[in-house]
Amino acid sequence: MQELPQKKNKRQILIRMRPVLRWVIKLRSSPRAIAGGLGLGTFIAFTPTIGVQLILAFVMATFFNLNRPAAMIPVWITNPVTLAPIYTFNYWLGAKIWHGPPLSEVSGLFIDIGRTMASLEFWDIQEQFLAVLQMGKEILIPLVLGSLAIGLVTGLLTYVFSLKLLSIFFTRRSEKRLLNNREKK
Numbered sequence: 001m002q003e004l005p006q007k008k009n010k011r012q013i014l015i016r017m018r019p020v021l022r023w024v025i026k027l028r029s030s031p032r033a034i035a036g037g038l039g040l041g042t043f044i045a046f047t048p049t050i051g052v053q054l055i056l057a058f059v060m061a062t063f064f065n066l067n068r069p070a071a072m073i074p075v076w077i078t079n080p081v082t083l084a085p086i087y088t089f090n091y092w093l094g095a096k097i098w099h100g101p102p103l104s105e106v107s108g109l110f111i112d113i114g115r116t117m118a119s120l121e122f123w124d125i126q127e128q129f130l131a132v133l134q135m136g137k138e139i140l141i142p143l144v145l146g147s148l149a150i151g152l153v154t155g156l157l158t159y160v161f162s163l164k165l166l167s168i169f170f171t172r173r174s175e176k177r178l179l180n181n182r183e184k185k
Contacts, residue, residue, distance in 0.1 A: 029067040031166035037061050037070030039159030045077035046086065046151035048132050048143050050117065053078065074158070080118035084110040087143060094146025100138050109135065 029037075041057050049056055053075040061071035078086055088107040095103065113131050120127055135143070 029070070031163055031170050033065065034067045034070045035159050035163035035166055036064065037067035037072075038074055038162045039155040040064065040066055041071040041074030042077070042158040043151040043155030044071075045075045046090065046154055047147045048087065048090075048140070050078055050083060050132060051127075051130075080114045083114040083117060087113075087147075090146035090150050091139070091143045092146065093149055094142030094144065097145050098142045100142040106139055109139070 040060055044053050044057050044060070047053075054072055057071040057075050058068055060066075061068045084107065087110040088103070091100070091106050091110070092103055094100070100106065113135075116127075116131050133140070
């Protein structure tokens with residue numbers, strides 16, 4: 001009997017994600033704390049806080065009692081390569097709410113900032129953050145508004161999706177342990 005195409009696609013996605021899922025499941029925390037960390041890290045990744053994202057994720061995860069490693073991993077979504085497309089999209093969305101300079105001008109600026117970030121050392125945190133702050137409020141306000149909107153949506157989706165997956169995996173793992181303990185007796 002053949003599998004339905006939709007079910008087969010879901011299985012292929014889970015198989016590809018297996019190494020990441022194994023790492024996440026090995027984190028010592030509750031599913032809520034891990035999913036909360038992943039959601040928080042995803043939210044932070046889409047905000048214009050490049051340069052301080054790791055520190056921000058660590059501090060906020062500690063403050064909200066979430067899993068710190070899980071919060072720190074997703075912030076790498078925003079890096080010198082992905083900065084321009086992410087910030088351009090966020091700015092575009094924010095410009096729908098708050099008027100700013102034309103998108104064509106701003107996207108070029110984000111490409112330049114990405115190039116600057118690529119040439120900086122990892123620990124040049126101040127220079128990375130200042131590169132974003134030097135954009136000016138006419139660009140920064142729409143960028144922040146769009147980033148908060150995208151960050152909230154992606155963070156919530158990440159939290160809900162990962163909580164559901166983690167709950168399933170943690171339940172299966174505890175059922176296996178119970179079964180193994182019964183077999184040993």
